Amino acid sequence: MSRVGKLLSWIFLTPLVLGLILFAASNRADVVLRLWPFDYELTTPVALVGVGGLFLGFLWGAVMVWISxxxxxxxxxxxxxxxxxxxxxxxxxxxxxxxxxxxxxxADAKAKSASLPVPASDTQTSGSRHIL
CATH class of the missing domain: 1.20.5 (Single alpha-helices involved in coiled-coils or other helix-helix interfaces)
Incomplete structure (x- = not known):
């Protein structure tokens, strides 16, 4: 990661973490969660419900982006x-x-090696015609 990327991550993550810590510290009261169709109750701090909701929303968004x-x-x-x-x-x-x-x-090498012989001389001429 580049220096700029590290700096930006620190700039954004530091306030987020501090905000979560302050939220958890200021919301320590208990809340009762009931699962409606069933007879089940859970007593938990409000901060856990809030942070858990944010986390579940993050996971839901990540899954939707992955599917899309x-x-x-x-x-x-x-x-x-x-x-x-x-x-x-x-x-x-x-x-x-x-x-x-x-x-x-x-094929070129074969053609060069099998070329026609060079004529011996021009002694076989009759008049103005050359016989090759």
Whole structure:
């Protein structure tokens, strides 16, 4: 993390933590939580209910963002798969080109070694026509 990022995190997190500490310290009274359809009661400090509600809201928001990003993650996965396939195809085509270039060099070398013999001299001329 860069220095600016660390500084910004300290600037935002410090007041948040201090606010939570002050909230918890000033709300120490107990509250009774009842789960309506059942006969269950829980006595807990108000601060725990408030901070717990904030935490559950944070978790709910994180899950919703994760679910809504599913389409983008799927698209990214498909594009990564397509890119991997394209890279394999490029590698295969490069191999094919190298193989064909090697065949071409071999054919050129064979053609040079099997070239026609050089004519001996111009002694076989009859008049103005050359016989080769």
């Amino acid at each position: 990003g599913g389409v983008a993650r799927g698209r990214a996965r498909r594009e990564a798969h397509r890119a991997e396939g394209a890279e394999k195809e490029v590698l295969r085509l490069k191999t094919d080109v190298e193989m064909l270039e090697e065949k071409l060099r071999a």
